[in-house]
Every structure is written in C-alpha cells, then in structure tokens.
Amino acid sequence: MKLSFKLYPFSPTSENQKSIGEIVILHGLFGSSKNWVTVAKALSEFGSVYTLDQRNHGDSPHANEHSIKLMSEDLEEFLSDHQIQNPILLGHSMGGLVAMYFDFTHQGVLKTLIVQDIAPRSYPFVYEKEIASMSFPLGGFSSRTDIDTEMAKYLPDTFIRQFLQMSLERLDSGEYRWKLNVSGLNQARRVFDHPFPEVIHSDTRVLFIVGGASEYITKDDLILIEKFFTNVKIKTIPFGGHYIHFTHQKEYLEILNKEVLLNS
Structure with a gap:
C-alpha cells in the first residue's frame, strides 16, 4: 500500500553539520502525521524526517485488513520506494508495535529503533x-x-x-x-492480539521512552523489553502518560537529543 506522508527536509543549524540519516515516524491508533509536526520540525535539525500516515489513517488509503504485520509490510514498501536505507525509526503505541515487528523481521536494517510507551506483547482493544x-x-x-x-x-x-x-x-x-476508517478499525479488534512473529529477538540499538504514569507499561514490561532487546536503553519521563511527545515535549526531545541524535 502506498502511504501518504509529510517530508521535513534536513535543516542544519550550521554549515558544517552533517545529517545523521533519515528519520521515519509512525503514529499510534487514531493518529496521523499531523500529530507529529512539532517533533518532526525539531528532529529535522539532525536529518530528513518522514512522518507517515499508516493505513486507515490520515490521507493514506483505507483497507478492510488492518494488522501489525500488514503495516510493517507497508513500511517496507515505503522505505523501498523512497530508497531509504538504515533509517532511525520512531514508533508510538500502535506505531511502536509496527516498528518492533519490522525490526524483529528485518534485523540489521535499522540504524536505531525508538519505541514510545508500548511493550513487545499483546494488548486488549479497549477503545x-x-x-x-x-x-x-x-x-x-x-x-x-x-x-x-x-x-x-x-x-x-x-x-x-x-x-x-x-x-x-x-x-x-x-x-x-x-x-479515519472508523468501521474498518472497529472490525480490527484483534490487531494487538499476539502481533509479533514467533521469534522475538533484536540486537538493534533501541531506545524506549515511557511515561512514568502510563498504563501501557508495567514493571513486568520493563523486564520483557530487556529480555528481547540486547542493546537497549529505557528512559522514563516522570508523571508522563501515553502522549509524552505532546504533554512532555521538552523532556521528550531532550532524551532524544542526548540518547540518539547527538550520538549518531
């Protein structure tokens, strides 16, 4: 599926600054690329940023089928069409599940994986x-x-x-x-039910950013994350919820700058 997207070209703040590579952002359920304008503009200081509309969201096509696997395949097609190699991939919530699935099934492709406030496990459809x-x-x-x-x-x-x-x-x-394809998403109530392949393991450089007050991440989830990812850092924003890229944007960007952007 050909996804709609918004491109924020690399906009360095100095003449000698080099791009760290392409950055691709995947939104969460019921979201779109519109939710990431401010973050994308901030990240474009370090490299070109692509904010995608996943299937059944934003300006991307609607489809009867909606699964983590299919959205991962959509991402693969997007990267191929735009000749993007070794990107930094950032995914929030549903987008984080897609990003992890892509990483599990495409070892060595990502330069860095960034996952916001979601764990590598099943989630109930409580919407x-x-x-x-x-x-x-x-x-x-x-x-x-x-x-x-x-x-x-x-x-x-x-x-x-x-x-x-x-x-x-x-x-x-x-x-x-x-x-949004409201009826289609309503029919995809098992989208978060055992979304991953049988083999779940990654040596990719991974950063998890989680909200300290979020209901999406438990103490057991933190153990699970370290089990499946061998090269991982977990950063928590105190009192943050599920939408920390919006509600705690300053702290969120500071973590990205320190842990990923300035060290790539």
Whole structure:
C-alpha cells in the first residue's frame, strides 16, 4: 500500500553539520502525521524526517485488513520506494508495535529503533468509547463545536476528543467526515492480539521512552523489553502518560537529543 506522508527536509543549524540519516515516524491508533509536526520540525535539525500516515489513517488509503504485520509490510514498501536505507525509526503505541515487528523481521536494517510507551506483547482493544464517539452520522452538523458536544456523550475525556478531531475533515460542501476508517478499525479488534512473529529477538540499538504514569507499561514490561532487546536503553519521563511527545515535549526531545541524535 502506498502511504501518504509529510517530508521535513534536513535543516542544519550550521554549515558544517552533517545529517545523521533519515528519520521515519509512525503514529499510534487514531493518529496521523499531523500529530507529529512539532517533533518532526525539531528532529529535522539532525536529518530528513518522514512522518507517515499508516493505513486507515490520515490521507493514506483505507483497507478492510488492518494488522501489525500488514503495516510493517507497508513500511517496507515505503522505505523501498523512497530508497531509504538504515533509517532511525520512531514508533508510538500502535506505531511502536509496527516498528518492533519490522525490526524483529528485518534485523540489521535499522540504524536505531525508538519505541514510545508500548511493550513487545499483546494488548486488549479497549477503545469502545473512542469508536462510539466517531460512529454517529455527521450529516446535519454545521460546526466542530456541535460535533464535539455529541462526541462528549460517548467520550468525556476532552484531551482524547481533541486528539481524535485532528482526523475530522470539513469538505468543500460544508459537510464533515472522518479521515479515519472508523468501521474498518472497529472490525480490527484483534490487531494487538499476539502481533509479533514467533521469534522475538533484536540486537538493534533501541531506545524506549515511557511515561512514568502510563498504563501501557508495567514493571513486568520493563523486564520483557530487556529480555528481547540486547542493546537497549529505557528512559522514563516522570508523571508522563501515553502522549509524552505532546504533554512532555521538552523532556521528550531532550532524551532524544542526548540518547540518539547527538550520538549518531
């Protein structure tokens, strides 16, 4: 599948600065490349940055099938089409699972793997409220405010509603639509159920950045990470949740600068 993407060209801050290579970013479930604009601009100081829309998200095509394996294959196709070799691959949540799957099945391809707040294991699909908040008909709504009011009946969390609404598009006709393939994602409820191949092992240089208050990473997960990755560092942002690239952006970028970008 040909994925939509946004390119942030290498923009060095000095004449003698050399690129550390291409950086590819994979968003999480219900996200898109739009969630990574600020981070991508910051990282472009070190190399060209590609923010991808994964299948059924953003401006990428919709498909009936949605799995970690297929998204890894989409990534492989993207890297081949754009002749990107040995990239730094950053994945958040669902994107982190895709990034780990790609690394497990393509040893030696990545220069560095960066995984944000997700572990190499199964996860339940616990997004009924999110799906419900995007499943009512949008016909007749004339403003985002009215849509948000209706969404709040299903999803009280304002932060998550605003996050979802980054995928809400107003057409030239004035009507609204979701860029997300809501029905397709709703049917892919086993997407995080045993998503990896049988052999799970990596010697790739890996950095995990996790939120100290996140429900996605447990103490057992930290043990699991060190079991499967032989060359790994784990950095925790205290009090951070699942969206630390947004809520704790300064600390997040400082970790990337210290652990990856300045040492590549």
